[in-house]
Amino acid sequence: xxxxxxxxxxxxxxxxxxxxxxxxxxxxxxxxxxxxxxxxxxxxxxxxxxxxxxxxxxxxxxxxxxxxxxxxxxxxxxxxxxxxxxxxxxxxxxxxxxxxxxxxxxxxxxxxxxxxxxxxxxxxxxxxxxxxxxxxxxxxxxxxxxxxxxxxxxxxxxxxxxxxxxxxxxxxxxxxxxxxxxxxxxxxxxxxxxxxxxxxxxxxxxxxxxxxxxxxxxxxxxxxxxxxxxxxxxxxxxxxxxxxxxxxxxxxxxxxxxxxxxxxxxxxxxxxxxxxxxxxxxxxxxxxxxxxxxxxxxxxxxxxxxxxxxxxxxxxxxxxxxxxxxxxxxxxxxxxxxxxxxxxxxxxxxxxxxxxxxxxxxxxxxxxxxxxxxxxxxxxxxxxxxxxxxxxxxxxxxxxxxxxxxxxxxxxxxxxxxxxxxxxxxxxxxxxxxxxxxxxxxxxxxxxxxxxxxxxxxxxxxxxxxxxxxxxxxxxxxxxxxxxxxxxxxxxxxxxxxxxxxxxxxxxxxxxxxxxxxxxxxxxxxxxxxxxxxxxxxxxxxxxxxxxxxxxxxxxxxxxxxxxxxxxxxxxxxxxxxxxxxxxxxxxxxxxxxxxxxxxxxxxxxxxxxxxxxxxxxxxxxxxxxxxxxxxxxxxxxxxxxxxxxxxxxxxxxxxxxxxxxxxxxxxxxxxxxxxxxxxxxxxxxxxxxxxxxxxxxxxxxxxxxxxxxxxxxxxxxxxxxxxxxxxxxxxxxxxxxxxxxxx
Numbered sequence: 001x002x003x004x005x006x007x008x009x010x011x012x013x014x015x016x017x018x019x020x021x022x023x024x025x026x027x028x029x030x031x032x033x034x035x036x037x038x039x040x041x042x043x044x045x046x047x048x049x050x051x052x053x054x055x056x057x058x059x060x061x062x063x064x065x066x067x068x069x070x071x072x073x074x075x076x077x078x079x080x081x082x083x084x085x086x087x088x089x090x091x092x093x094x095x096x097x098x099x100x101x102x103x104x105x106x107x108x109x110x111x112x113x114x115x116x117x118x119x120x121x122x123x124x125x126x127x128x129x130x131x132x133x134x135x136x137x138x139x140x141x142x143x144x145x146x147x148x149x150x151x152x153x154x155x156x157x158x159x160x161x162x163x164x165x166x167x168x169x170x171x172x173x174x175x176x177x178x179x180x181x182x183x184x185x186x187x188x189x190x191x192x193x194x195x196x197x198x199x200x201x202x203x204x205x206x207x208x209x210x211x212x213x214x215x216x217x218x219x220x221x222x223x224x225x226x227x228x229x230x231x232x233x234x235x236x237x238x239x240x241x242x243x244x245x246x247x248x249x250x251x252x253x254x255x256x257x258x259x260x261x262x263x264x265x266x267x268x269x270x271x272x273x274x275x276x277x278x279x280x281x282x283x284x285x286x287x288x289x290x291x292x293x294x295x296x297x298x299x300x301x302x303x304x305x306x307x308x309x310x311x312x313x314x315x316x317x318x319x320x321x322x323x324x325x326x327x328x329x330x331x332x333x334x335x336x337x338x339x340x341x342x343x344x345x346x347x348x349x350x351x352x353x354x355x356x357x358x359x360x361x362x363x364x365x366x367x368x369x370x371x372x373x374x375x376x377x378x379x380x381x382x383x384x385x386x387x388x389x390x391x392x393x394x395x396x397x398x399x400x401x402x403x404x405x406x407x408x409x410x411x412x413x414x415x416x417x418x419x420x421x422x423x424x425x426x427x428x429x430x431x432x433x434x435x436x437x438x439x440x441x442x443x444x445x446x447x448x449x450x451x452x453x454x455x456x457x458x459x460x461x462x463x464x465x466x467x468x469x470x471x472x473x474x475x476x477x478x479x480x481x482x483x484x485x486x487x488x489x490x491x492x493x494x495x496x497x498x499x500x501x502x503x504x505x506x507x508x509x510x511x512x513x514x515x516x517x518x519x520x521x522x523x524x525x526x527x528x529x530x531x532x533x534x535x536x537x538x539x540x541x542x543x544x545x546x547x548x549x550x551x552x553x554x555x556x557x558x559x560x561x562x563x564x565x566x567x568x569x570x571x572x573x574x575x576x577x578x579x580x581x582x583x584x585x586x587x588x589x590x591x592x593x594x595x596x597x598x599x600x601x602x603x604x605x606x607x608x609x610x611x612x613x614x615x616x617x618x619x620x621x622x623x624x625x626x627x628x629x630x631x632x633x634x635x636x637x638x639x640x641x642x643x644x645x646x647x648x649x650x651x652x653x654x655x656x657x658x659x660x661x662x663x664x665x666x667x668x669x670x671x672x673x674x675x676x677x678x679x680x681x682x683x684x685x686x687x688x689x690x691x692x693x694x695x696x697x698x699x700x701x702x703x704x705x706x707x708x709x710x711x712x713x714x715x716x717x718x719x720x721x722x723x724x725x726x727x728x729x730x731x732x733x734x735x736x737x738x739x740x741x742x743x744x
Contacts, residue, residue: 040418092124282296
């Protein structure tokens with residue numbers, strides 16, 4: 001009887017504690033995050049000067065580890081990484097040198113807001129007499145917001161020791177050295193297998209990976225376009241103080257590897273807003289040999305605060321290609337282990353039909369921030385004699401691009417230092433991440449926010465660019481944004497045009513040139529000015545390259561240059577990749593009469609990148625308006641003008657406050673209400689409602705339809721949630737009433 005009463009009281013206490021904990025008590029705080037960056041530029045980057053140091057900066061919570069990747073040791077404090085063999089002590093003196101980017105020894109395994117892991121491979125050990133150990137070792141460094149760990153491994157079960165300041169660990173073949181987290185570890189259970197990992201201080205939840213049907217034999221199976229998988233899991237804290245659950249969801253192989261979004265939900269499927277980091281890989285080159293962490297896998301990281309004496313159940317929803325019939329947007333860190341270079345690379349997809357936009361923040365492989373760019377639901381160009389491609393697969397590539405290109409007056413490229421990422425959401429309605437950096441001597445600080453919405457018409461990416469000048473600068477070349485990049489520019493467009501909402505201003509065939517400007521300092525005037533690169537030379541299309549029109553639309557612009565207000569200007573730069581392989585880069589540039597920027601100068605702009613099929617017959621998406629428009633405009637500047645004009649929507653508000661116009665962000669009034677009218681727009685328009693006190697009990701009605709799919713994100717800095725919907729644009733000439741309401 002006593003045991004029964006004790007059990008009943010315990011269960012009642014858990015029930016009361018869980019009920020008393022508010023939804024914010026389970027969420028990470030502003031300090032509960034991770035960042036990973038090189039202190040200077042990344043080493044071994046293409047067409048960039050070698051940095052003076054190779055120091056990695058791991059920020060975890062309020063702590064930071066500065067790690068010398070060349071010496072393979074922390075920058076400060078006592079350190080030992082040693083091995084004993086045949087009675088002799090060998091210490092780590094660095095890693096094996098290689099010019100092969102496939103074997104680059106410092107490898108980013110996972111990176112994001114919750115977790116980082118970097119592997120230092122091919123470690124070399126020598127004794128006091130300079131003799132080298134035949135075996136090489138490897139060291140993995142991992143961080144959560146509350147935990148740092150070193151995991152050393154070496155073959156043949158040799159005795160090894162790790163020592164960092166007052167922490168010491170020893171073992172044979174494998175040694176784990178960790179800091180002590182401030183909070184206890186919560187218990188994690190699930191309806192699928194789980195395993196605790198002492199090296200990572202986390203619980204793996206193994207998601208089942210079962211074969212999918214594929215009736216048509218397409219890259220992504222059409223019968224699973226709207227598939228959503230769900231698995232239940234729970235966290236429990238028996239302690240009298242708050243605990244932490246560190247969870248890694250794992251799936252290998254993953255059928256929708258190029259585009260998917262995991263969402264932590266309530267058991268009833270309501271999104272909680274708990275952040276989840278998406279890291280993945282699909283790279284493997286058997287001819288180069290197998291590497292740790294190569295091949296196809298998905299790892300999803302979530303870090304949950306668990307109040308004292310509480311328990312909570314969740315479900316993980318895995319959204320694959322579409323959500324509610326609309327192609328979902330996803331943003332993930334894509335490991336390059338098995339491909340080469342092995343640094344930070346991020347991939348964004350709309351749907352799950354290959355990549356749509358890739359980012360390399362440290363600009364390592366081709367000295368550009370934007371790398372692969374692909375149109376949406378577009379068949380790739382097919383060489384003669386090859387079979388007709390099927391839908392739901394990879395489109396051709398029309399990358400790349402860049403922002404803040406600066407060559408000093410001597411023509412020397414100025415690399416960006418301490419590039420770091422601020423993640424807000426991996427999708428599925430609107431991806432959101434911001435990248436910060438500064439120039440070598442902090443003459444310029446820059447940031448670019450990258451957002452990609454869910455949609456069914458064509459690929460569009462939204463950028464919010466900000467750069468600030470802190471010291472006087474001059475240049476041989478300066479571009480605030482590039483469409484196409486100096487060393488990465490796939491699609492051979494032979495026509496360029498500029499215009500605005502009212503139509504075409506100018507169109508011309510840029511001359512074929514090698515590292516020379518065609519036109520410089522063209523003023524971009526009027527509402528929603530735009531640039532188009534089109535008129536694809538089909539004879540110059542290689543296999544895998546897109547026949548696509550690219551447009552850059554300026555949605556907002558503010559600038560002070562040389563102490564005076566300045567509007568946007570464009571320049572066009574010709575390059576030659578091998579003899580006769582010409583490309584034209586479109587740049588946002590300073591006005592032609594300005595040659596110096598001064599402290600206090602800045603540029604702040606919202607830009608839209610839009611990509612369209614170059615042939616109407618290549619588009620297989622469901623948007624009938626796009627198909628009808630492409631029938632008469634594909635391959636010209638007109639799709640860009642249609643987007644610039646048609647998506648320049650207007651908003652009338654009765655309740656609520658507009659915080660951002662593009663993409664649209666609304667703060668409800670004191671009663672939790674937002675009433676607005678949407679005039680114009682194309683496709684599906686992302687609309688976010690901010691400063692919400694709860695991730696539950698709200699609704700959006702668009703016209704007479706209550707929206708049933710949305711994305712919820714937690715904002716740790718304000719202690720509130722944000723809900724994002726994608727509402728259909730009203731028919732031409734009509735408007736759409738939107739009413740958002742939170743429950744009292």
